[in-house]
Amino acid sequence: MASESPDVVVVAPVVENGGAESSNGKDEQLESELSKKLEIAEDSKEDNDEEEGSKAEASTKKKKKKNKSKKKKELPQQTDPPSIPVVELFPSGEFPEGEIQEYKDDNLWRTTSEEKRELERLEKPIYNSVRQAAEVHRQVRKYVRSIVKPGMLMTDICETLENTVRKLISENGLQAGIAFPTGCSLNWVAAHWTPNSGDKTVLQYDDVMKLDFGTHIDGHIIDCAFTVAFNPMFDPLLAASREATYTGIKEAGIDVRLCDIGAAIQEVMESHEVEINGKVFQVKSIRNLNGHSIGPYQIHAGKSVPIVKGGEQTKMEEGEFYAIETFGSTGKGYVREDLECSHYMKNFDAGHVPLRLPRAKQLLATINKNFSTLAFCRRYLDRIGETKYLMALKNLCDSGIVQPYPPLCDVKGSYVSQFEHTILLRPTCKEVLSKGDDY
Secondary structure, rough: OOOOOOOOOOOOOOOOOHHHHHHHHHHHHHHHHHHHHHHHHHHHHHHHHHHHHHHHHHHHHHHHHHHHHHHHHHHOOOOOOOOOOOOOOOOOOOOOOEEEEEEEOOHHHHHOOHHHHHHHHOOHHHHHHHHHHHHHHHHHHHHHHHHHHEEEEEEEEHHHHHHHHHHOOOOOOOEEEEEEEEEEEEOOOEOOOOOOOOOOOOOOOOOOOEEEEEEEOOOOOEEEEEEEEEEHHHHHHHHHHHHHHHHHHHOOOOOOOOHHHHHHHHHOOOOOOOEEEOOEOOOOOOOOOOEEEEEEOOOHHHOOOEEOOOOOOOOOOOOOOOEEEEEOOOOOOOEEEEOOOOOOOOOOOOOOOOOHHHHHHHHHHHHHOOOOOOOOHHHHHHHHHOOOOOHHHHHHHHOEOOOOOOOOOOOOOOEEEEEEEEEOOOOEEEEHHHHHOOO
């Protein structure tokens, strides 16, 4: 609101008789004073107008800033089905921590060690990358769990899951994407089964399906799995492997011997029973399946975490990533390779091997470009346009460059459940990276 200009009082000159000359002088003086007063009044009005204008401008800027801050607070929400890349849901670039568990006994001092905290600050970019992969895993599995139902083609389940991962992780060559093929092994098949192209297998009400899939950012891998069963008859079987996995996570830590973790897992697993169609089974830990350490672009990095007693005396070390996974079975508790192979992976330590077949050389170039040392399946080769590659793939396997991973099966008619999380042994604490609200 503009201020009013000050009143200007004009005094009329008094003209005396016979004083024409003096009257003219006074007139001129009064006109000069009047002119000065008018100039002062105009200047004052302009100053006030400018002041009011700047106040109004400042007010407008404040309103704009408030609106911007409101927009910043209103973060985008994930759609249903999920389609927004996770990186857009966290504009700060910081991704959520997993579940934090403190070390026990001789390692309690690590929690407050300033030296160990500094080590973590140096590793923060790696932590953030793997947490991004973990957040993608959580959102994808939440969606998949909501849509999976009996009657669905296994191929459709896998492709829906994998396409959702590709969107949410902003797939980008070897920098971000799927870490290994989606395992959706059924019933007595414990691991490493995914449908090849043309497979017409349909998910049934009485199936026990292990959904095991991986995500990665810059080769930092999240390996995490859960079991789906629609018939409540199988709930005790799922509970056995879930609790055994939690036990393995709880026991894991810096300087802990791998064999001690296996013994604790087996004790919990085999304390469970399940009744299936009137027959009671003690749940068994599958003795020739293990958890494992994880390295950059290396899903199996050398150390194995047994799920029965009597394993290696090797110790876990600071800074290592581990997949803690357990398999509970109503069968023999021992798996063998069976069925058609779908999973393959280039050997991490494969050096240069001379190849005779031009087609094998060409296929190896495709594998190096698209997967490097990450696992892949035949559907992935089909997807990128490879055809008639089985002979070349066999040649790469025979040459020791690529390793086939056939399905791993217990006795036919048995049932296997699996749960798995990826953990990080940070210098100050243990972080269960893939933990979510679901498990």
